Amino acid sequence: MIKRAVPEGENIVRVLVIHGPNMNMLGRREPEIYGRTGLEEINSRLAEAAERLGATIKTFQSNIEGEIVTAIQQAADWADALVINPAAFTHYSIAIRDAIAAVSLPAVEVHLSNIAAREEFRHVSVIAPACVGQIAGFGPMSYILGLEAVVSHVQTSDAGEDQKKERRNEKDGGNR
Numbered sequence: 001m002i003k004r005a006v007p008e009g010e011n012i013v014r015v016l017v018i019h020g021p022n023m024n025m026l027g028r029r030e031p032e033i034y035g036r037t038g039l040e041e042i043n044s045r046l047a048e049a050a051e052r053l054g055a056t057i058k059t060f061q062s063n064i065e066g067e068i069v070t071a072i073q074q075a076a077d078w079a080d081a082l083v084i085n086p087a088a089f090t091h092y093s094i095a096i097r098d099a100i101a102a103v104s105l106p107a108v109e110v111h112l113s114n115i116a117a118r119e120e121f122r123h124v125s126v127i128a129p130a131c132v133g134q135i136a137g138f139g140p141m142s143y144i145l146g147l148e149a150v151v152s153h154v155q156t157s158d159a160g161e162d163q164k165k166e167r168r169n170e171k172d173g174g175n176r
């Protein structure tokens with residue numbers, strides 16, 4: 001289910017935050033690697049950060065690749081940017097990478113753990129090339145840093161601003 005954290009408004013950057021498979025288990029899942037903070041707490045910290053940054057977020061978690069692809073496709077109708085922790089899909093989902101490329105929304109990939117310092121199969125991200133950048137290794141703070149990065153990217157890049165206006169015009173019939 002997609003949850004809206006703060007109300008929409010003029011000039012607010014709209015971000016979809018996506019959590020991949022097993023992220024619903026955070027807090028209980030391998031706490032020595034992922035810590036003891038649960039997903040709800042991460043989402044509420046993100047909502048607080050969004051308010052401070054002049055952004056609005058929706059959060060979405062799924063264990064199913066196709067649902068994540070669909071959420072990304074639907075985000076093209078309303079969002080300005082994506083923050084995504086693709087979890088295990090990071091390392092092999094060409095479908096998620098293609099969805100990000102297809103919607104051409106700026107995306108930041110985030111990870112709680114430092115994937116570069118873990119098993120070799122985690123060193124490769126097939127998603128990263130479709131993203132503006134990647135933040136890994138800071139626990140729940142990776143999400144906050146990812147949100148800050150993508151909001152700043154949208155606010156400061158001409159391309160981001162233009163795309164934002166274009167999307168709003170398409171959606172609102174040019175009323176903004």
Ligand code: DQA
Binds near residue numbers: 022112
């Ligand atoms: C993760 C790292 C991935 O390798 C792993 O499959 C996850 C979580 C992280 O946030 O550190 O599920 O994305």
